[in-house]
Amino acid sequence: MSKSLWRNRNFMLLWSGQTISETGSAVTEVALPLVAVLVLGAGAFETGLLKAAAGVAFVLIALPAGAIVDGLRKRKLMLWCDVARFGALATIPLLAWTDHLEMWHLYVVAAVAGVLTVFFDVAYQSYIAVLLPPEHRVDGNGKLGSTQYLAYVGGTSLGGGLAALLGATKAVAVDALSFVVSAVSLAFVRFSEPAPARPEKRDLPAEIAEGLGFVLREPLLRRIVCCTATSNLGISMAGAINVIFLVQVLQVPTGLVGLLLASGTVGGVLGGLVAGRIAARFGSARVIWASFLGFGWTGLLVPLAEPGWRLALFAIGWSVFSAAAVVYNSGQMAYRQAVCPPELLGRMNASIRWIVWGIGPLGALIGGSLGSWIGIRPTLWLAMACIWSAGLWVYFSPLRAMRDVPLPRIPNGVA
Numbered sequence: 001m002s003k004s005l006w007r008n009r010n011f012m013l014l015w016s017g018q019t020i021s022e023t024g025s026a027v028t029e030v031a032l033p034l035v036a037v038l039v040l041g042a043g044a045f046e047t048g049l050l051k052a053a054a055g056v057a058f059v060l061i062a063l064p065a066g067a068i069v070d071g072l073r074k075r076k077l078m079l080w081c082d083v084a085r086f087g088a089l090a091t092i093p094l095l096a097w098t099d100h101l102e103m104w105h106l107y108v109v110a111a112v113a114g115v116l117t118v119f120f121d122v123a124y125q126s127y128i129a130v131l132l133p134p135e136h137r138v139d140g141n142g143k144l145g146s147t148q149y150l151a152y153v154g155g156t157s158l159g160g161g162l163a164a165l166l167g168a169t170k171a172v173a174v175d176a177l178s179f180v181v182s183a184v185s186l187a188f189v190r191f192s193e194p195a196p197a198r199p200e201k202r203d204l205p206a207e208i209a210e211g212l213g214f215v216l217r218e219p220l221l222r223r224i225v226c227c228t229a230t231s232n233l234g235i236s237m238a239g240a241i242n243v244i245f246l247v248q249v250l251q252v253p254t255g256l257v258g259l260l261l262a263s264g265t266v267g268g269v270l271g272g273l274v275a276g277r278i279a280a281r282f283g284s285a286r287v288i289w290a291s292f293l294g295f296g297w298t299g300l301l302v303p304l305a306e307p308g309w310r311l312a313l314f315a316i317g318w319s320v321f322s323a324a325a326v327v328y329n330s331g332q333m334a335y336r337q338a339v340c341p342p343e344l345l346g347r348m349n350a351s352i353r354w355i356v357w358g359i360g361p362l363g364a365l366i367g368g369s370l371g372s373w374i375g376i377r378p379t380l381w382l383a384m385a386c387i388w389s390a391g392l393w394v395y396f397s398p399l400r401a402m403r404d405v406p407l408p409r410i411p412n413g414v415a
Contacts, residue, residue, distance in 0.1 A: 005132075005136055005139055005140060005143065005276075008132075008136075009190070010131060010189050010190060010191045011131060011132065011136075011140060013185050013186065013188050013189045014075075014124070014127070014128075014131065014185075014186065014189060015143055015144065015147065016182075016185045017078070017082070017182040017183070017185035017186040018124055018144055018147065018182075019147040019151055020178050020179075020181050020182040020185065021078075021082055021120060021178070021179060021182040022147060022148055022151035023151040023178060024085070024175050024176075024178035024179050024182065025113075025117055025151075026151055027162070027171070027174075027175040027178065028054075028089065028110075028113055028172075028175055029054070031162070031163060031168060031171045031172045031175055032050060032054070032092075032106055032109070032110055032172065033050055034163045034168040034171070035092060035096075035101075035106060035168040035169055035172060036050055036103065036106055038163070038168045039096060039101065039168055039169060040101065040102070040103050040106075042103060050106055050107060050110055053107045053110040053111045053114070054110040054111070054113065054114045056111070056114065057111065057114035057115045057117070057118050058114070058118055058353070058354075058357050058358075059354070059357075059358060061115060061118055062118055062122070062350045062351075062353050062354040062357075063208045063211070063212065063347075063350055063351060063354050064204055064208055064350075065118050065119050065122050065346075065350050066122055066208070066211050066346040066347035066348070066349060066350025066351060067204055067207035067208050067211065067346070067347050067350075068119070068204075068346070069119065069122045069123050069126060069346030069347075069350070070126075070207070070211075070343055070344065070345065070346035070347055072123075073193050074123040074124070074126055074127035074130065074193065074346075075123075075127060075186055075189055075191070075193055077119060077120075077123045078120050078123045078124055078127070078186055079183050079186045079187060080183075081116045081117075081119050081120040081123070082120070082179040082180070082182045082183035082186065083179070083180075083183050084112075084116050085112075085113055085116050085117075085176070085179045086176045086177070086179040086180050086183070088109050088112045088113055088116070089109060089113065089172055089173075089175055089176035089179070090173065090176045091105065091109065092105065092106070092109060092169060092172045092173075092176075093169045093170060093172055093173040093176075096169040097169075101169075118350075121353070122346055122349050122350045122353070123346070124144070125333070125345075125349045126345040126346045126349055127193075128140050128141060128144070128333075128337065129337035129340075129342070129345055130191075130193055130342070131191055131193075134334075134338060134405075136276075137333070137334040137337055137338075138275055138276050138279040138280075138284050138287075138330045138331060138333075138334045139275065139276025139277075139279075139330075140276075141275070141329065141330040141333040141334060142271070142273065142274075142275025142276055142326060142327070142330035143273065143276075162174055162175075207347060208347065208351075210344065210347065211344055211346075211347020211348055211350065211351045212347070212351040212354075214340065214344055214347075214348055214351075215348055215351045215352055215355075218339060219397075219398075220335070220339070220394075220397060220398060220399055221335070221336065221339060221340075221348075223393050223394050223397045223399070224288070224332045224335065224336070224393075224394060225352055225355055225356060226393040227292070227332075227390045227391065227393035227394045228332070228352070228356045228390070229355055229356045229359045230386060230387075230389065230390035230393065231292070231325070231386075231387050231390035232356050232357070232359050232360055232363065233359050233362065233363040233366075233386055234363065234383045234384065234385075234386030234387035234390070235363065235383075235387060236359070236360045236362070236363025236364045236366075236367065237363045237364070237366055237367030237370070237379065237382070237383035237386065238302070238367065238380060238383040238384065238387075239363075239364065239367070240363070240364040240365075240367035240368045240371070241367050241368065241371040241376050241379055241380060241383075242380075244371065244376055245303075245376050245377070245380060246260060246314070248376070249376050249377060250305060250306065250307055250311065250314075251307055252307075252311065256311075260311065260314050260315055260318075267318065267319030267320055267321070267322035267323035267326075270323050271322065271323030271324065271325070271326035271327045274327075275287070275326060275327045275330035275331070276330070278327055279327075279330065279331060279334075283402070283403035283404050284331050284334055284335075284403075284404045284405045285331070285335070285399050285402035285403055285404050285405050286402070286403060287327050287328065287330070287331040288328060288331040288332050288335065288394050288399055289391055289394040289395045289397075289399055289400060291324040291325070291327040291328040291331070291391075292324060292325075292328055292388070292390055292391030292394070293388070293391035293392070293395055294324070295320055295321065295323070295324035296321055296324055296325075296387060296388040296390070296391055297388050298316065298317050298320040298321050298324075299317050299318070299321040299384040299387050299388060300317070300381075300384050300385070300388065301313040301314070301316055301317030302314050302317040302318060302380060302384055303377050303380040303381045303384060304317075305317075317384075321387070331405070334405050335405040336348060336349070336352070338405045339405075367379060367383060370382065
């Protein structure tokens, strides 16, 4: 293996930009609703619409975004996404300063930021396969995955703190500046990215179908998608009732609820930092199935939690499972990048995100409905069992006989 990623200047710049950008996105999730409630006096329905406006992009444009990303240079696209997000968010404090801010402005900004985030995320996942050699991709994906966990908790906490310290609209201004910093870090990346293949005549529906068809036809990739989707179904079921479980069932004080929920973040960060070493020691293909089945069972500790010292079971269960999930994601991302032709990377990543993230709302609906019907703790048992069983999709597959993910596909004519 060549030199450590910690000494890889281009990766460190990409990682820094992605971390700052992810943190900014998390700040936005908190800051925009706070502007709606504290500045414009919005109610529950209006804040719900605001949340929907921010999230609808992932369902509606993830597939075409993949096709578009495949025809563009990834680093330049990420840079301009950050610049555009700065411009969109900067309008909020400007309109508030001139007393012209209205609720529809927030809806538009949330939707625009959501679209740009989709393009940024699809582009950086594809760019890793271009920037890093195969032996570094598990480690690189692990580091990027760890900062996703860290950025979400740090960003949401920062968003609330900035709103309390500076005011909601000024918090959005600080958030907007974070995207400028991200863009600058990406501008300093010095790597000759190959020019993407551009067909003379674009057929977007056909290109989307090609990316989705590749995901559904490739046998092991199809298993990985089923595993991730099943896990996300269980995670969404649990996420819908976790707060109710802690507050109503376990009688946890409000101040402790956030710390217990953040325990998963600690595990996720640690898992991302050691994913490369684990893959090198035991095999980058083995970690895909072994991480879930070997450590995913710790999620079953969560519904065993009780008031008192047994609250620790909740934190241990979530943190160890989250570490295993990041190791799994690092391995499966490396496999995806290896088996996918370079010209399909964007569409492949977008297709998978469309499937595995689209299952989230269904899982939340199932979790909330079952929680009302059979009770919170029984529903939590089902959710955690669903998460653990997800590993069976990849265990009963040819991946079990492989030590490492295959070498990446090489385009014709490239030595």
